[in-house]
Ligand SMILES: Nc1ncnc2c1ncn2[C@@H]1O[C@H](COP(=O)(O)OP(=O)(O)O)[C@@H](O)[C@H]1O
């Protein structure tokens with residue numbers, strides 16, 4: 001049986017996290033400390049999966065000095081990677097953590113442009129990687145130069161090979177990707193409201209929206225994350241309201257990606273929907289309790305599984 005999980009980051013980043021005592025918008029902010037981590041959604045997913053002991057390969061585009069640093073970071077973390085090198089520079093994303101409120105403000109660059117020859121090389125590489133794959137994770141924004149329907153095309157290629165898929169995207173690329181029927185989607189509440197172009201102030205409105213998406217786009221499951229308020233897991237037969245254990249948040253960057261990693265690992269191991277929810281919530285919540293774009297380890301996640309609150313709504 002195939003077990004490899006491919007994670008795709010078309011627009012990766014080095015994440016630079018700075019801590020300020022109290023953020024002053026429009027004023028001078030002195031940085032108390034700074035750290036730099038490999039980032040970008042699919043790369044964070046791969047970091048968690050590596051700790052989980054899964055067979056993972058991560059791919060996408062990297063370029064310039066930042067791209068070289070990113071590749072070095074992945075080598076240091078022993079993450080199997082196969083990226084197409086582009087002429088333009090990989091971006092640096094700034095994360096500002098306000099110590100007085102524990103809130104994180106993110107400033108994400110657009111990223112280096114991908115040329116058509118580089119895109120062609122990526123499609124060839126992706127086609128090869130699919131041969132061994134069980135699950136595909138497509139996550140994050142698109143670099144300039146990429147077509148908004150790229151997730152739809154990559155999903156179609158994956159499904160032709162019988163590969164399960166998880167899509168974590170927003171805006172136009174998310175909408176296009178949905179047309180190719182990903183197995184699972186994991187929007188946060190803002191991405192879900194943006195997709196549907198309406199506010200979803202109550203759990204029951206969120207659940208109805210998830211069911212609507214499952215029916216319209218023939219999805220297996222929709223998982224909506226809501227920061228400190230936890231998450232809602234909906235598939236064709238079950239609805240779970242999931243509540244995290246208390247933490248002191250340090251940086252919430254990578255929390256959603258950690259959930260996606262746990263969902264991918266749960267698909268490979270054919271865990272029940274409830275077990276998937278426990279793993280995903282524990283992974284996201286542990287990551288939110290760590291600094292910078294540092295992510296949960298398997299030991300930390302498994303210690304917390306029983307502390308995840310699950311209420312079965314159906
Ligand atoms: N401040 C927080 N306190 C507790 N858990 C959190 C916090 N922020 C995130 N989490 C956990 O991480 C999960 C994903 O976070 P969320 O911010 O919704 O994802 P995303 O990074 O995709 O926006 C949440 O469902 C929750 O379990």
Ligand SMILES: O=P(O)(O)OC[C@H]1O[C@](O)(COP(=O)(O)O)[C@@H](O)[C@@H]1O
Nearest residue numbers: 039040041093140141254255256257
């Ligand atoms: O591709 P986007 O949407 O700009 O997001 C990239 C950013 O998202 C992250 O992957 C974190 O994502 P989550 O907080 O949603 O898990 C960062 O590492 C990265 O800087």
